[in-house]
Amino acid sequence: MTTTAVRPTAPASRNRTGENARLVAAAAVVLVIAVGSIFVGVSDVSLPALLANDAGAWEIFQVSRVPRTLAVVLAGMAVAVAGLIMQLMARNRFVEPSTVGTVESATLGILVVTVLAPDSPILTKMLVASVFAVLGTALFLAILRRLPARNTLLIPLVGIMLGGVIAAVTTFFAYRFDLLQTLSNWMIGDFSGVLRGRYELLWIVAVLVLVGLFAADRFTVAGMGQDFTTNLGLNYARTMRLGLMIVSLISAVVVTTVGAVPFLGLVVPNIVSLLFGDNLRRAVPWTALFGAAFVLVCDIIGRTIRFPYEVPVGMVMSVLGAILFLFLLLRKRNA
Numbered sequence: 544m545t546t547t548a549v550r551p552t553a554p555a556s557r558n559r560t561g562e563n564a565r566l567v568a569a570a571a572v573v574l575v576i577a578v579g580s581i582f583v584g585v586s587d588v589s590l591p592a593l594l595a596n597d598a599g600a601w602e603i604f605q606v607s608r609v610p611r612t613l614a615v616v617l618a619g620m621a622v623a624v625a626g627l628i629m630q631l632m633a634r635n636r637f638v639e640p641s642t643v644g645t646v647e648s649a650t651l652g653i654l655v656v657t658v659l660a661p662d663s664p665i666l667t668k669m670l671v672a673s674v675f676a677v678l679g680t681a682l683f684l685a686i687l688r689r690l691p692a693r694n695t696l697l698i699p700l701v702g703i704m705l706g707g708v709i710a711a712v713t714t715f716f717a718y719r720f721d722l723l724q725t726l727s728n729w730m731i732g733d734f735s736g737v738l739r740g741r742y743e744l745l746w747i748v749a750v751l752v753l754v755g756l757f758a759a760d761r762f763t764v765a766g767m768g769q770d771f772t773t774n775l776g777l778n779y780a781r782t783m784r785l786g787l788m789i790v791s792l793i794s795a796v797v798v799t800t801v802g803a804v805p806f807l808g809l810v811v812p813n814i815v816s817l818l819f820g821d822n823l824r825r826a827v828p829w830t831a832l833f834g835a836a837f838v839l840v841c842d843i844i845g846r847t848i849r850f851p852y853e854v855p856v857g858m859v860m861s862v863l864g865a866i867l868f869l870f871l872l873l874r875k876r877n878a
Contacts, residue, residue, distance in 0.1 A: 562825070569832045576839045577616055581608045583843055585851045606739045614742040615734055615842050615856075616835045618797050618804055621748035623834025624755050624827055625793040626808020627815075629680075631766035631823065632786045633687060635698040636816070637872065639808030640680075640794040643702035646803045647709040648679025649795045650729045654713055658720050669744060669799045676791035679709060684787070696872070732802040732857030734842055744800050748793045752831060755789050759824035762786055766823075802857060806864020807834055813871050 581604070582588060588608055592600035626639035633643070640646050652675030656668045683705055687698060710730075717726040755762070765772050765782040772779040797804060811833045815826050838856065841863065845854040 566828055566832070569829070573616070573832055573836050573839070576836055576843075577612050580612050580615065580839050580843055583846050584608065607737075610739045610742050611734050611737045612839075614737045614745055614801060615838050617742075617745040617749055618732075618734075618801055619807065619835040619838030620831040621745075621752055621793045621834075622797055622804050622807045623811040623830045623837075624752050625790045627812040627823070627826060627830050628755055628762055628786045629790050629808065630812055631762050632684065632783060632790070633698060633702075634766060634768070636813055637696070637699040637809065637868075638702050639806070639812075640676075640790055641803055641805045642699055642706060642809060643683040644679040644706040644709050645676050645683075645791060645794045646798055646805075647706045647713065649673070649676040649791075649798045650726070650803070651675050651679075651709055651713045652795070653729055653799060654717055654722065654726065657722060657725065658716070665744065665799060669795055672795035672799050673792050676795045677787060679705075680787055680791050684783075729798055729802050730857075731855050732797075732804040732860065733855040734801055735853055735855070737801060742800060744796055748796050751789050751793050752827075754785075756824070756827045758782070758785060759827050763821070763823040766821075802855075804838065805857060805861050806868055807837060807860060810864055810867040810871065811837055814867075 582590065584607075586600075586603045586607075587597075588600050588603050593604060622640070629639055629643065629645075630636055649672040652672040653668050655675070656663050656671045660667070683702055686701060686705065690697065690701065713726065714723070717723050761777060761782045764775055764777055765779055765786070769779045772782070812826070812830055815829045815833055819826055819829055838860070841859040842856045845856045845859045848854055848859075
């Protein structure tokens, strides 16, 4: 006589259902913030004006407000996920594309195209920026492998120094070619210039976020080290190359379209890790939602803090992100 053990699947099923319900609720909150963002601004774009079929309000709504909100959401989701992947690749919670030289390398690539081929389309700038971002990120990872010890605070400091060197080179050549003002537009994230027809490249990063979600299990394993990954039969080098391409492409597209978005890829993944753990498949959706919400809130603050004037979202995020970064550093040190 044999007996068959029955797996207790009901609790796991209930956990998944509860997790999905929380994700839906969080997505609804982000949607509410996004809808509210559409009606924030100097021009009169209000619900009564739209319902009254005001031609001017509808034109601003379609040409400016909706594209801007979509750009904010897409950039926030993508940069936050890129930061999460970057942290797993570096095996350090205090790095992100804007602190390891990736964003600075992408900016250098755009500067090179602007100097050598100023009439190039934005797609060409994006491709060249992607190549430079890949090279900059690969250089950081190569330096990282040669560090004598993986001190928690040493790695981000090395990344910041590398980014500072690349930024200094970029600033020097921008000065020589009288492009400092243009350079500042790439280094400070600003959504005020986003219009219909000038943000559509950001849909590329939405695809890259989905790729990151599908490859989440691979990145989770790769984050445990090369030996552990190889023992499980996973190609460590191929996984790292995939992560490198995702991070670099996202950084290049965002910088080319709206400029650098600092600290987002640093603080959001850490907050998600504190709340939901380190499983990447579970963390990616939450990271994307938190990133979108964070940029939306910062963009609304930037549009209202000196109304009717506007503060670039990059400045708002630099202040809030730096505060959160210091908090995370002090918390890690005390732990």
